[in-house]
Amino acid sequence: MTSDDISDNRRRIGRGLIWGSAGLLALVALAQAAQVLGWRDFGFANWRPTLYAYCLFATCLCWAQVIIRGEQGKRTLFVLPAALFVVSLTIFPLLFGLLIAFSNWNLSSLSGRQFNGTANLVQMWHDPFYWNALGNMVIYVAAIVVEYAIAFGLALILAGQIRARKFWRVAFLMPLMLSPVAVSWMIGKSMLEPRFGPLARLARALGVEQPSFFESPWMAKLTIMVLDAWTFIPFMMIMLLAGLQAIPKELQEASRVDGATGWKSFWEITFPLMLPVSVTAILIRIIFKLKLADIVITITSGGPGGATDTVTSFIFREYRERSNVGYGTMLAMVYLVLIVIGMTILMKLAARLTRPRT
Template identity: 35%
Template sequence: MANNIFFNSLPSHDRKTAKRLVSPAFIGIWVVVLFPLLYALYVSVHDWILSQGGIGPFNFSNYPDVLKDPLLINSAKNTVLLTASVVVLEICVGFGLALLLHNKQIKLRNVYLFILLIPMLMPPITVGLIWRLLLHPDLGIINYMLSLVGLPQPTWLASPVLAFFTIIIVDVWHETAFIILVLLAGLTSLPDEIFEVAMIDGANAWQKFLYITVPLMTPTILVATIIRMISALKTYDLVYILTRGGPGISTETISYYIYKVFFVALDIGKSSAMAFILLIVIILMTLVLMRVMNRVEQ
């Protein structure tokens, strides 16, 4: 609709030129995104185990079989717990740090912001390798520092609970900077006049935060939540580098399980069905949050 309004507002000659300029982008999107997506949908309703030859007959049972797979159910539980944990922690920590950096009385706040952004600039693979070295039971600096103060040195990635906790902490360390940037931009856009009027009316800092900052920032917080939720539901890199889904299957996420089914078991049909189920779940959750955001804005 927005595109039609834009094109209709142009003169006839410019409209044709604009469509010609935009058409390569649409063709590129079709080739790069839509065609593989449709092909994956086609594959997901066929039997295709790569080690047994080419694509087999039509078989819609991939979808009900996947939904009954206990390993997928386990990875789904892990993914939901991981997503909920990292999103809540990152929003809380990121909002707190954004509020501090928004305070103009803090000196060198741009320097602090740059330091906080450094983890976000690193690829997830690099982050995983760095933390794997830091957490090494014998050579890692974290266990060495714990030994200096007489505390026990755990094997961080060998315990199911500690390994899951470690992935959460590493993800928060890596991704919180994004939340800080989004929320800091939102705080900067808030009108100063509202806070000045509240101060004249005798509102203290807590009241201004609770009754002005939070309501005005809620749409921005929801946008950040949607983006991070989508990313967290697809978590693969950190799990692959840090734990490979272990110990056992205690840290296996949906994306990592799809990787195992595709590249290890070579079951193309089943893994494609899993990927589409994950896509549908992400779309539905995004629509729910967007609906909530629209109600908040109204």
């Protein structure tokens, strides 16, 4: 049945199913929200009524597609249920997180969760440790420039005709196969241990009286950056290596015939062709860097004095050590907004940078 064969009455029935189920979902959700905020008690024990109303809305929406659009609506059913399931896994937790963010909810308190409006935002605005963590994230993200340069250099070396090239490719990829927590324990907790660690012993043998890799704020921050870079540089390297191998050899041979060798060939031929891959690798690396927490939590717990703190590790401590669920969720929501805004701007700049020039 095509759309031309569907009567107006049938279309009205389909639209009625959609709007009726959507209205029921909105009413149930508003009723439960009003009960949670303490405005009126509707006798709901949990959020299951809203879940059931959403399932009814999803079923009616899929059914209405077939009623309204016929065969074309049946094709929509291959995608629409999956889309509705993804929405349920993102929108509802986000709304629940917003509800918690505007609440005073400390797990160590017997009073339970209480709505407190913008009090968490005011507390965040006057929280120097949170702004310190945001400042540290700027430094950590800026270090990606150095990581990119190292990864590009390694990719150029591995793309060349060197001895045991396959062995070196596997060897350079090994840090990526390790868990960051394992790296933190093996290197941060063992090799860099100030009393009995092998690197500390080596430093004392070279004349350093009291070697410490985490006592000075900048030294601790640099050590965290080095450990994180050692773990994730292979990821950028393998992406750049794949991009280098995709460059047609005819272009490089033509550049040699024209006399472009060495640095000039790299700057005029290789680097412009690698720009899309480079931007992609950097953007993905930024996403991973913004989630940096495991190495910091395992080694320094944000110390000394918050010098190595990241936003994620600071939020983790708000949850785990202070049991402050409401305030921690507000910090996470604000950080999410900042990430969305920042990544949107970066992606627009990246699209403009990689746009073909005529």
